[in-house]
Amino acid sequence: MKALNTNFRKSKLLLKRAKSIIPSAAQTYSKSYKYFCEGAAPAFLDYGKGGHVWDVDGNEYIDFVCALGPVTVGYNDERVNKAIISELRKGLSFTLPTELEIKLAEKLIQINPCAEMVKFVKNGSDATSAAVRLARAYTNRELVACCGYHGFQDWYIGSTENNFGVPQAVQKLTKTFHYNDIKSLKKIFENNKNKIAAIILEPCQNNGPENNFLENVKEITHKNGAVLIFDEVISGFRLALGGAQEYYKVTPDLASLGKGMGNGASISAIVGRREIMKLIDKGTFISTTFGGETSALVAALATIKILEKKSSFKHIWKLGNKWKKEIQKLIDNKNLNNVVEVVGLAPHCGVVFKDKRNLSKLDLFSVYQQTLIERGILSIGINNFCLSHTQKDVNTFIKAADLALEKVKEAIKANSVKGILKGGKFRPVFRR
Numbered sequence: 279m280k281a282l283n284t285n286f287r288k289s290k291l292l293l294k295r296a297k298s299i300i301p302s303a304a305q306t307y308s309k310s311y312k313y314f315c316e317g318a319a320p321a322f323l324d325y326g327k328g329g330h331v332w333d334v335d336g337n338e339y340i341d342f343v344c345a346l347g348p349v350t351v352g353y354n355d356e357r358v359n360k361a362i363i364s365e366l367r368k369g370l371s372f373t374l375p376t377e378l379e380i381k382l383a384e385k386l387i388q389i390n391p392c393a394e395m396v397k398f399v400k401n402g403s404d405a406t407s408a409a410v411r412l413a414r415a416y417t418n419r420e421l422v423a424c425c426g427y428h429g430f431q432d433w434y435i436g437s438t439e440n441n442f443g444v445p446q447a448v449q450k451l452t453k454t455f456h457y458n459d460i461k462s463l464k465k466i467f468e469n470n471k472n473k474i475a476a477i478i479l480e481p482c483q484n485n486g487p488e489n490n491f492l493e494n495v496k497e498i499t500h501k502n503g504a505v506l507i508f509d510e511v512i513s514g515f516r517l518a519l520g521g522a523q524e525y526y527k528v529t530p531d532l533a534s535l536g537k538g539m540g541n542g543a544s545i546s547a548i549v550g551r552r553e554i555m556k557l558i559d560k561g562t563f564i565s566t567t568f569g570g571e572t573s574a575l576v577a578a579l580a581t582i583k584i585l586e587k588k589s590s591f592k593h594i595w596k597l598g599n600k601w602k603k604e605i606q607k608l609i610d611n612k613n614l615n616n617v618v619e620v621v622g623l624a625p626h627c628g629v630v631f632k633d634k635r636n637l638s639k640l641d642l643f644s645v646y647q648q649t650l651i652e653r654g655i656l657s658i659g660i661n662n663f664c665l666s667h668t669q670k671d672v673n674t675f676i677k678a679a680d681l682a683l684e685k686v687k688e689a690i691k692a693n694s695v696k697g698i699l700k701g702g703k704f705r706p707v708f709r710r
C-alpha cells in the first residue's frame with residue numbers, strides 16, 4: 279500500500295460542498311465525517327475491491343467497517359456483479375413480480391429456522407417496523423419492548439435520546455430492557471400485564487447471551503402472549519448463514535433481516551411464522567414499490583450462494599478470532615486493560631474504550647482511530663470481517679493497532695490529546 283496522502287484535499291472540498299446541502303453530509307450518521315476524525319481522515323470514498331477501499335484522494339485502506347455490515351463477501355465482487363449486470367440488462371422494476379422473488383424467498387425459508395413466509399423491503403428499519411406492526415396486529419396490543427438499535431422509525435427512535443419529532447403518544451408505546459438482564463424484561467411484563475405485543479431484540483450483543491438469556495426471553499415472551507422478534511439486521515448472514523437463530527438454536531416468531539444479505543445491495547426482509555405473516559393479506563399493511571427490485575434480489579441470491587460454502591463462515595470466524603486474540607495480547611502487554619476492552623463475537627468484534635483521568639472514551643477512541651487511518655485501516659471500533667479479508671489484512675491491522683494503542687498510552691500519560699489528535703474528535707449520535 280502506498281503511503282497515505284494525509285492532506286485529504288479532495289475529501290475536504292467535497293465535505294465543504296456536502297455540509298451545506300446534505301444534513302450530516304451523509305445518508306447514515308455513522309458514515310458521516312463525525313465518525314472519522316474530521317480533517318485527519320477521509321470523508322468520501324471512491325471505490326472498493328475485496329476488503330479494500332480507495333478514498334477520493336487515491337488513498338487505499340483495508341476496510342473493517344464493511345459499509346456498516348452489508349459487505350459480507352467483499353466489495354465489488356465479480357460473481358455478485360455478474361449476477362446484477364445480467365438482471366440490469368432485463369430491467370430493474372416491473373409491473374408484476376418476477377420469479378426472483380420466489381427464488382429468494384425459498385432460499386430464506388431454507389436457511390432461517392423461523393421463516394415460513396417472507397416479505398421483501400429495502401432496509402433494516404423497514405424490516406423491524408414491519409415486524410412490530412405484524413406483532414401488534416397479531417396480538418391486538420400496542421406496547422412493544424426493545425433491546426438494541428432498530429432503525430430510524432418512530433416506534434423505536436422515540437424510545438431513545440434522539441426522539442425529537444416523535445409524538446409523545448408514540449414514545450410511550452415503546453419500553454426498553456437490558457441485554458442479558460432477564461429481570462429488566464420481567465419487570466416490563468409485570469408492569470404492563472396483557473399489554474405487550476412484541477419483544478424485539480438484537481439477539482447477539484456484546485459477547486453474546488449468558489445464562490440462557492435468549493431461551494428465557496422466548497419463554498417469558500410466549501408465557502405473556504407476546505410475539506418474539508429477532509432483529510437480525512446485524513447478526514443475520516454474519517454469525518452464520520441463518521443468523522443468531524441458527525447459531526444459538528433459539529427460534530423467534532419473526533425475524534428482520536437486512537444488511538449482509540446482498541453484499542451491499544439495498545435489500546431486507548421480514549421472515550417468520552405463516553400465521554403471523556399471513557396478516558399482511560388481511561389488512562396489516564406492508565407494501566413497497568421497490569421490494570421486488572431485481573438487482574437487489576439477484577445480488578442477494580448470488581451473495582447467499584457464496585456464503586453457503588462451508589469454508590465461508592469458517593474463514594470469517596478464523597480472522598475475527600485471530601484479531602481478538604492478538605489485540606488482547608497488545609492490551610495486556612501495554613497494561614491497558616482498565617482503559618480498553620475487546621468485545622463481540624469474531625465476525626463482529628472490536629474495542630470499547632473507557633474514560634481515563636481527564637480523557638473521555640471518545641478522546642481515546644479518536645486517537646486510536648486516527649492512528650489506524652494513518653496506517654491505512656478504516657475502523658469505527660467494532661469491526662466487520664468479510665470473506666475477502668485475508669490473514670495479511672488482519673496482520674496489518676494488528677501492527678497498526680500496536681502503534682494506535684501506544685498513542686493512546688501516550689495521551690493517557692500526558693492526560694491530554696493535545697499535539698496527538700490531529701483531527702476532530704469522534705462524535706457519535708448516541709452518546710449514552
Ligand SMILES: Cc1ncc(COP(=O)(O)O)c(C=O)c1O
Nearest residue numbers: 401402403427428429509511512
Ligand atoms: C440491529 C439493527 N437493526 C436495524 C437497523 C436499521 O437498518 P437500516 O439502517 O438499514 O434501516 C440497523 C442499522 O444499523 C441495525 O444495526
